[in-house]
Amino acid sequence: MIEQEPPYLSESSGTATYLIATVGTPQLRQPKLLSALLRDFLSCCLQTDEEQRWSAKELLQHPFVTSAKPPFILAQVINSVKKTNNPNPKL
Numbered sequence: 879m880i881e882q883e884p885p886y887l888s889e890s891s892g893t894a895t896y897l898i899a900t901v902g903t904p905q906l907r908q909p910k911l912l913s914a915l916l917r918d919f920l921s922c923c924l925q926t927d928e929e930q931r932w933s934a935k936e937l938l939q940h941p942f943v944t945s946a947k948p949p950f951i952l953a954q955v956i957n958s959v960k961k962t963n964n965p966n967p968k969l
Contacts, residue, residue: 880920881907902926915942 925931
């Protein structure tokens with residue numbers, strides 16, 4: 879989602895699955911644009927080795943998740959952008 883496309887998009891689904899299992903997830907194109915917390919969160923949940931990959935319960939305790947603002951904040955931002963991009967909501 880961060881790269882706005884699935885990993886190995888140009889490959890067949892079987893090849894993509896094989897590449898993820900053997901090579902791992904592709905490198906981020908512009909990792910410096912992401913916060914250190916988000917990069918660490920991604921490294922915890924994208925481990926191909928099941929022994930090293932964090933569980934959902936562990937991920938929910940990651941500082942990236944626990945430091946997030948409440949969901950209603952995001953709704954306010956989305957509504958604000960909608961109003962800015964479409965000042966006449968009837969259109």
